[in-house]
Amino acid sequence: MLTIIVFGGSGHVAKTMIYPALFLLYARQLLPSNSKIIGFARSDLSREDFEMRVVSRVSKESFPFYTNDTITAFVEHCVYFRGSYTDENSFVKLNDYIKGFEAENLSSRAKRIFYLGIPPSLIKSVSMALAKLDQNLNGDNRLIIEKPVGDSLESARDLLEHIRSVWPIENTYKVDHYLGMEMFDALLMMRFANPLFANVWTSEFVESIHVTLREQASCEGRSGYYDSSGVLRDNVQNHLLQLLCSVAMDEPKSLEQSDVAAAKIAFLRSIRPLEEKDLLLGQYIKSKDRQTVGYRELEGVAKDSNTPTFAVCQLHVDNDRWKGVPIVISSGKGLKDSFCEVRIVFKNRENGLFRNKPNMYNRFIAQIFPRMIASFELNVKEPGFTFMMTKVASTMDYQQSFSRGNMPLPYERVLWDVINSSHSHFVTDEEILLEWQIVDKVLDLPNKKPPLPYQFGSDCGPRAVEDFMKERNMSWD
């Protein structure tokens, strides 16, 4: 039998990512029929409150292929267990509880997955308590840890060492769910299976690289985690750098996890640590219509909090492939649109028939969400008697080209890997440390300037972003 225990079972990642992914695995009959899902957290939740959390994103609207009966049957596999992350007694009780229903299921050698969907500050004590429990649980136990692992280079080093000392490394899985996104693997194939790309993906032809994550969402309901994290720790250190790896690393020797990780590690090593001059931070204030409160007005956030909710950074890479090519990565909450994309801007031709025309660049854009799209902007001739040039995007939409049913959600892929003992879509300790090394110097700057304000719902963050880009001869469109 399989038991999945979600620590932070009352929280945002559980509600929005983990339960929906477990539902899909269940609905596709990829979970054993006697699986149990335990949401573990401190909150005093009634069965009804808990069910609401489980189904808040598991609805007919989100998953029209499945019936209400399937949703109801899934919820019956889920239970809530109230406990404390720091009280040993809670873990003893949890242990007894798990053993109780494993015995009912006559399961002598059971599989348990402990999913730590909690802030990084709690990982050490929980993984330690679970390791002790592990000695009492005769079976196959796995530990999933959410990003960010730690909150700085030093704390990550310490935490990873601690985890390695209490859990066998082959049973630990460090999640960055962007690796579970279909587009991550699709980009590898796009780059290396097409000579058209593979041959021009270098500083000789590429003008600049941009990785952008914009979110409409506020940080409401997540201050417990977010205020001690902020955008650099929340997704620049992990998601954005991983996405960057997918478009900028050298070709791995094979698709084996160890070879892909080696290519990412070599690339991450070549990125210089970020400096303050190459970074601009922002924090959202209330919306223009005053309907949405500013970050500092959220419950649980200090009135003078300087936690950034927006960042744009320029990275410098010292390797043969990208020397001199500016790389801009940016991420923000409380913006007008939600999307994530990678953009490669190709250089203008210096010579040739059309050398004097402006804006002759080509761009390749891979949108990761809301749609999964690969698009090429080409300079083409407008039909007519003269040579009028215009830019047209030629677009491949994955959802239209392939059946949606074949496209697992990122967390579904991640959980499926853990169930099947595969580390393919997880980050290695070395990658985590190199990622921290890149952002570490700018995480908590001495005499830190407060982040620049921008209105909730604004197009692209603080106004100063435009100057930041102009100074680098780039535009922010």
Ligand SMILES: NC(=O)C1=CN([C@@H]2O[C@H](COP(=O)(O)OP(=O)(O)OC[C@H]3O[C@@H](n4cnc5c(N)ncnc54)[C@H](OP(=O)(O)O)[C@@H]3O)[C@@H](O)[C@H]2O)C=CC1
């Ligand atoms: N939300 C998201 O979209 C994603 C989040 N993650 C990661 O998941 C982890 C949790 O994030 P998220 O779910 O958003 O955060 P939440 O703030 O929702 O925290 C999750 C749960 O942890 C408990 N908790 C929160 N703060 C504290 C605290 N200071 N002390 C003790 N318990 C606390 C709360 O449960 P209770 O009080 O009931 O015990 C809460 O429900 C983070 O590492 C984040 O990076 C990863 C990917 C996506």
Ligand SMILES: O=C1O[C@H](COP(=O)(O)O)[C@@H](O)[C@H](O)[C@H]1O
């Ligand atoms: O890890 C996180 O990711 C989400 C964005 O994930 P997505 O799958 O919706 O793109 C982000 O909102 C959150 O702040 C962060 O913790």
